[in-house]
Amino acid sequence: METVYDTRIVHGTVLTVNDAFDIVEDALLCIDGGRVQRLERMPEPADLPAATETLDAEGCLILPGLVNAHTHLPMTLFRGLADDLPLQRWLEEHIFPAEKNHIAPDTVRIGTLAACAELLLSGVTSCCDGYFFENEVAEAVVETGLRAVLGQGVIDFPAPGVPDPSRNIDAARAFLDKWTGRIPLLEPSVFCHSPYTCGETTLRRAKALAGEHDALLQIHVAETRMEREQCLSAHGVSPVMYLDRLGLLDPRTLLVHAVWLDEEDIRCIADKGCGVVHCPESNMKLASGIAPVPAMLSRGIPVAIGTDGSASNNDLDLLREMDTAAKLHKIHLADPTAMQAEAVVRMATAEGARVLGWAPRLGSLEIGKAADLVIVDARRPSMTPMYRPTSHLVYVADGSTVRDVMVDGRFLVRNGRILSFSWEDVGREWKRVTGRIAPVSKPDRM
């Protein structure tokens, strides 16, 4: 009996991102039941297996789906609302008032759809989000077909949808109860905002709640120098050591930013097996600082890459973020050999899957792994010639080079068009909703 695969992708150059970083030129990639079933050099035509659907990827690179390991999807609503400002003014005069006035279930839904459109079109197959009204985020993400870890926000201040902070853990619990085990591609999580906006009790309860559900705990930590200094002053230890003292650090806690670390912090993160998310463009734009990523990698800490929300970056393009990550650490360490292209591709794929708890199920293109993949068109002038595909992915490619995107064996983007939902329909509502949001000051000098 002949095997008929769901999909076969022919003639592409496959970056497997397996342990050996094997690259297969002129490859045959067969997918069935949402998994990679065959991956090899193209056979003779007579030996080509049958498939329901065939995709020609000649002139293209095929890589594991990109993992955007930290974002706030609905913040697309506030993209470019305010820039070039000190962090406190940006937050207090622009972002917090905008959230107060405009964050509601319907705006969160549309903002999430807009974010997912941007993510899919730029090759992101999985994301890790933390925000409020996370039920609405989840409903929207499910519509788009993305794989995601989604965390209901926990903060000891009145927040969108949770006006009474004493109910923040209850809201997170309700979210976990609703979504745990419900949709295969969606994993609920707890997003504890930070050690400076959540008290000890909240931090401990959030971790306990996450533990009960075997859910990931996401937390911003050591993002700014001020945060570190305040923590040292209030608790006598660094933010990381403070979280450790409270028992929050283990492989199911994901540390976001992790900029202001000392040697002891790095050792502790490595010992406890936490994952870290590096958000270089957000850290640069807000002038927060430079995370010691090469030092963390050398200690074996899994470091993924995130774009952060689009109010602070201002896009969700992980390929551009990869380029920035590579160049930022080279200049910071005065070492052009730091953060080599191969390491950066790993961070954006396999390491992303690892910090979200998905290794070894996905993150690389190998037999038996989930078929989350991206096809990059390498024929435009800026991508030629191509002596080393890995180098081009990091230093040249951006989201616009993405042609096709598959999640769990299903194409969500083909030829640069989203298949899983109608951006045209969403776009109309998007225009209406964002039309109500106005910057505090006159935009530019219009």
Place this chain on the structure above:
Amino acid sequence: METVYDTRIVHGTVLTVNDAFDIVEDALLCIDGGRVQRLERMPEPADLPAATETLDAEGCLILPGLVNAHTHLPMTLFRGLADDLPLQRWLEEHIFPAEKNHIAPDTVRIGTLAACAELLLSGVTSCCDGYFFENEVAEAVVETGLRAVLGQGVIDFPAPGVPDPSRNIDAARAFLDKWTGRIPLLEPSVFCHSPYTCGETTLRRAKALAGEHDALLQIHVAETRMEREQCLSAHGVSPVMYLDRLGLLDPRTLLVHAVWLDEEDIRCIADKGCGVVHCPESNMKLASGIAPVPAMLSRGIPVAIGTDGSASNNDLDLLREMDTAAKLHKIHLADPTAMQAEAVVRMATAEGARVLGWAPRLGSLEIGKAADLVIVDARRPSMTPMYRPTSHLVYVADGSTVRDVMVDGRFLVRNGRILSFSWEDVGREWKRVTGRIAPVSKPDRM
């Protein structure tokens, strides 16, 4: 008698980049004889002037053409040939041997065409190039319709096309003699490689030669710490002060990189009226250092932006370079208000024109100025919503958002396709030529 303009562009949002940084929404922009003739809010339909060609720019941003103020066009041949290496190994083991083996009139021609395709598609209307076989560069650039300053390389070593360094000034003179006043959009120049690769006599003769032709002298200066230290040791002064001592500094000398400067250097550059080109991505990737751009801008030094050659960046996308420039200085100075979006847009347009000696003829969209302009499509998800167009240009847009490009009143790109030459035809030769160039080591692990 009715006025009939060559072109009218309707309904776009125009960033004039005039002194007041005026932005005109829902604009009418009329072009005739290669110049901007009208620029105003859209009139009533009855008052709309006639034009031979009408372009609808609804949902688009219109800005002055981008100026890539420093590049080495033919180095597209070596894009991604070697990365993540120490500067000396990169140069001596990869780039110099590749230049020795592969730089010839035919490869320079095709490499230049490939570079121009990339430049045009990403919104660059003018560039400043320095390389060897510059006659071939010039012939190719003329084919593409780009506006350019092109400099024949001068270096006191055997160079492609100039095996005998004692003839380097003669070669530069022949280039100036051939191209001065010949093609309106092309200005010949002298590209002196650097103060450490050219002796005093060569430096003085190069400047004298440029002066005789009223041509721009381009020179790499103070790019690395080692260059500065060697200059201090050999000449007792910094590279900038050394050039000043030789009489090289005036408004017709363009200082490229200008990374390792002290206060005295900055004061001298300001006093002498030199322009500077900032190449942030090249400086980051090669870990050269961070140029003190905000300090130079505050002294009134005109600073433009360049991508450098695509062997060291690895693309020619000036919009991405703008994003990097803004973020790099914010993080370097720990100040999110540094390098505001408006300043960065000026650097990439009006200041670029200024350092090349073209102000006030072009660089902004104002009545009477040359019609070099770019139309950016702002309708893709990542560009929405748009509260502040300037912010989006810097922090979101990349070359792929460019829809149309006009140089001197003539469309060279429409709907993302090059009109002035056939990339398809060039692409075939490009593939053949670059197929002969192989990296020294096996690419990745293919």
